[in-house]
Amino acid sequence: MTRSPRYAAVAIALHWAIAFGLLFMIWLGWNMDGKESWFQFHKSVGITILLLTVARITWRLLNPPPPLPNDMKPWESKASHAVHLGFYALMVIMPLTGWLTASTSYDFDIPTVLYGLVSWPDIPGVGFLSNETAHGIIANIHSKLAYVLFALLALHVGGALKHEFGPEEGVLKRMLPGLFGKTDRPSPPPHGFLIAFGAAIGVFVLIAFAPKLFSGSPSPSAATAGEVNERSVAPDWTVDYGQSSIAFTFTHEGQTYEGAFSDWTADIAFDEDQLDASDVRVSVNTASATTPKKLYTDSLKSAEWFGVSAFPQATVDLINFAETGDGYTADATLSIKESAVTVPFAFTLEDEDGVTVMTGGTSVDRTPLDLGQTSDAGADYVSETVRIDVRVTASPAG
Structure with a gap:
């Protein structure tokens, strides 16, 4: 039996990578409830499928597929084309509806970080869909597309097997990788590899990095904080910021993490x-x-946490200093967004090589500061109490 020409190796690789990716995504989506890392991986794989689909569609435009066997009936050819179009539509719609679902989340706003490395933005301009009704409809459509995939898969595999083992000219081995895909007629030489994958890379760069390049002026640095709050202090100490730090410690799902602020000033x-x-x-x-x-770093920038777009600055005011048996205490008022709390701050002073080193710390609760109250008001994931540790190296001014 003479078989029709094979698909090119690139088309075969993209076909199986996307096919297994979609099936894995469905399994992952049905089993990721309550598993944050799986949820992030689900989103990462979904965006990967979307980018591979860009490469596959571009490749398809540059390299038309081998013709169908001549002995196929007209209705069979039309059905085959319809199923293929359905798959291409699904490869685009499934990742896009998943991306839209994540972008319109109204009660559990978790940023998307691809494979823990690259921040992926929400779809712009869809804020009006961030409500229970619209988000629910989008999420339901996304989940039900799994059944559409199974239906198309049944038609696709059934048709391929029929023409492979029936009296017609076979088609199955055109898409099988490796030695099991040999045919009697070679396919035309492929072309456009760089264009196809360049298009996918271009889409990735455009979405992931272009918004950062054209987002306008950066948030004000701590050095301009006086413009945000009129209160000022006449300093009589010079801080060595290279030897100073503000760190915070929190727990997430039982794991302890330490973060830090890299841009701050102290008068x-x-x-x-x-x-x-x-x-x-x-x-x-x-x-x-x-x-x-990176996921936690991105999360802190969101509106329900630090809300850096609307509130780029937080301030701490220390007053009412008093000496204790082993150091000093002060009342520290932490102001962030539109909330403020006052907590005791204990610290010690030591002379090191001619400079003074202040070491101190305190603890604050998230609830009074309106941090994470939309998605984790009950502290089911992130600890309610956050520890803050400060080390300041300074010398008397002048």
Whole structure:
């Protein structure tokens, strides 16, 4: 029996990669409830399928598929084309509806970080769909597309097997990889590899990185905090920021993590002999918060956490200093977004090589500061209490 020409190796690789990816996505989607890492992996694989689909469609335009066997009936040819069109539509619609589902989440806003490495934005301009009704409809459509996939898969596999083992000219081995896909007639030489995968890479770069390049002016740094809050302190100490740090410790699902702020300033007016006249103002650029996981770093920037777009600065005011048996205490008022809390701050002072090192810390609760109250008000995932540790190396001004 003479068999029709084979698909090119690139088409075969894309076919099986996307096919197994879609099936794996469905299994993952049905089993990821309550598993944050699986949820992120589901989104990562979905975006990967979308990008591979861009490459596959581009490749298809540049390399028309081998013709169907001549002995196929007209209705069979039309059915085959319809099933293939259905698959191409599904390869686009499934990832897009999943992306739209994540973009319109109204009660559990978790950023998308592809494979824990690359931030992936929400679809712009869909904020009006971020409500229970619209989001529910989109999520339901996304989940039900799995059944459409199974229906198309049954038609596709059934048709391929019929023509492979029936009296007609076979088609199955045209798409089988490896030695089992030999045919009597070679396919035309393929072309456009760089164009196809360049298109996929171009879409990825455009979506993942272009918004950062054209997002306008960056958030104000801590150095401009005086423009945000009129209160100021006349400092009499010079801070060595390279030897100083503000760190925070929290737990997520039982695991302890430590983060830090890389952009902050401290105006310090402090005299051990005049504690009642001492005053400190710390201004922090909230967008500078980093954690060991990019997902958590991105999450902190969102509206329900630090809300860096609307509230780029947090401040800490230290007053009411008092000496204790082993150091000092002060009242620290932390202001973030539109909330503020006052907590005790204990610290010690030590002389090291001619400079003074202040080491101190405190703990704050998330609820009074309106942090994470949309998705985790009950502290089911992130600890309610966050520890803050500060080390400041400074010298008297002048």
